[in-house]
């Protein structure tokens with residue numbers, strides 16, 4: 288790989304506007320036969336999503352992926368979502384119990400629309416085996432497999448039956464994989480996304496490293512069908528986790544799924560905890576994201592998300608922020 292770059296090294300080049308108002312721009316995206324309001328999904332992490340947020344997102348036509356860290360609640364979660372006519376989108380791991388869980392769902396005729404295999408190093412036989420197991424038992428569930436960072440991995444997981452692959456190893460805000468192991472796409476996530484997207488024959492989900500709303504448009508430009516985001520969704524009124532007050536300011540916790548706080552032990556830790564400033568309501572952030580993306584589409588010279596996929600871009604030396612602090 289040569290010419291690597293990340294979100295802050297790129298600017299998209301404006302094309303002639305064809306709309307009279309940004310409100311004409313359509314941000315919807317289709318994944319797995321369902322149409323969602325935004326090509327954005329909050330990360331399947333315990334300080335980002337819970338059952339209440341999942342319901343809110345599904346009711347309002349946003350894509351969601353429930354986390355897998357309270358495994359015993361998943362069956363009731365699927366039942367509850369389906370009872371309300373909502374899609375069920377869950378996560379699984381690859382340990383032995385998860386095989387029984389998938390089989391049990393099939394036996395009980397509980398069929399989630401989306402299943403995400405949520406593993407740090409997704410280019411592995413363990414994930415390939417789980418994809419095949421899900422596809423055998425729940426053939427109609429849309430399987431998202433990850434995480435990966437190379438075209439070989441994308442091809443192999445697609446070949447095993449994955450319906451989409453999730454790209455991003457180490458670019459996350461609470462990730463320490465890059466420093467603890469020396470591996471990953473941290474620092475060149477956008478280039479890795481482009482590299483993987485070129486090899487993909489199915490949708491790609493960009494995961495991690497999004498620091499501004501403009502990064503969503505950049506992800507779409509470089510091949511993402513959907514963008515998974517943690518830190519920008521952390522710290523909302525509705526976010527799980529405690530609120531702290533310090534010097535008159537409110538903060539909420541955001542921790543990695545491979546952190547000591549998540550695992551309850553200091554073993555193979557590849558995540559950390561941080562406190563993020565309280566951000567107000569989730570609905571406001573989603574609305575701002577939609578407006579910003581509508582604006583991106585207008586700058587791309589179109590009125591649909593696809594317009595962004597073909598715009599020109601430039602590599603900006605020394606980062607677009609020019610010293611401005613954004614994170």
Ligand SMILES: NC(=O)C1=CN([C@@H]2O[C@H](COP(=O)(O)OP(=O)(O)OC[C@H]3O[C@@H](n4cnc5c(N)ncnc54)[C@H](OP(=O)(O)O)[C@@H]3O)[C@@H](O)[C@H]2O)C=CC1
Pocket residue numbers: 380381382405406407408413434455456457458459462464495543544545555557
């Ligand atoms: N996107 C990212 O950059 C990263 C995300 N994470 C997140 O952290 C959570 C925990 O991930 P993970 O540890 O995979 O899940 P689990 O703790 O469920 O581990 C899954 C299985 O994979 C094995 N495993 C984990 N990492 C490796 C590896 N590098 N090589 C070989 N086997 C491995 C584990 O065994 P054993 O523990 O004995 O090795 C275990 O059997 C997930 O939610 C994941 O998304 C974690 C790191 C990076």
Ligand SMILES: Nc1nc2c(ncn2[C@@H]2O[C@H](COP(=O)(O)O)[C@@H](O)[C@H]2O)c(=O)[nH]1
Pocket residue numbers: 330331332434455456457458459460461462463464465494495496497515516517518519542543544545546557558559
């Ligand atoms: N290396 C680690 N990555 C993690 C961990 N927990 C979650 N994640 C990944 O981060 C993204 C969110 O990234 P952000 O930049 O938007 O905050 C998430 O979807 C996971 O893929 C972890 O403990 N270690």
